[in-house]
Amino acid sequence: MTESQEVAARLLAAALELPAGPAALGDYVPAVRSGSLVFTSGQLPMKAGALLATGAVGVSTDADTARSCARQCALNALAAASTVCDLDDVVRVVKVTGYVASAPDFTGQPGVVDGASAVMGVAFGDAGRHARAAVGVASLPLGAPVEVEIVLELA
Numbered sequence: 001m002t003e004s005q006e007v008a009a010r011l012l013a014a015a016l017e018l019p020a021g022p023a024a025l026g027d028y029v030p031a032v033r034s035g036s037l038v039f040t041s042g043q044l045p046m047k048a049g050a051l052l053a054t055g056a057v058g059v060s061t062d063a064d065t066a067r068s069c070a071r072q073c074a075l076n077a078l079a080a081a082s083t084v085c086d087l088d089d090v091v092r093v094v095k096v097t098g099y100v101a102s103a104p105d106f107t108g109q110p111g112v113v114d115g116a117s118a119v120m121g122v123a124f125g126d127a128g129r130h131a132r133a134a135v136g137v138a139s140l141p142l143g144a145p146v147e148v149e150i151v152l153e154l155a
Helices: 005-013 064-080 111-127
Strands: 031-034 038-039 089-101 129-139 145-155
Touching: 005 064, 005 111, 038 064, 064 089, 064 111, 064 145, 089 111, 111 129, 111 145
Parallel strands: 089 129
Antiparallel strands: 031 038, 038 145, 089 145
């Protein structure tokens, strides 16, 4: 297989499609490589140029929808990383950080961010197991319910 084709094939076999690398929505870049590490900017649940859902989880978005959004965020983060590296060179997912726009009484952030973690497992197998933070916040850009950033280690 050619560049990043193995990871893309594993995702496709799980009915997950790796999108094209995202464009920045501001004065930053989608991903940066520093030595053997790749850091992505936070990625929203955008697909075909539109958010999959909007609103705080526990108010106008349910946890299952937010988990699906986290999956799309993770796919977008991998696409962002692919702009600076070959995903087939990833030896470890170091960290996933998920931000969940949450109702004040919503405490299911870890379950929402599990959607992103599952994508890393599909893409990289055991190397996809990672450290993680799942953080509840008042709001996110464009009204998104979830934002995800990742750190990858390369060979």
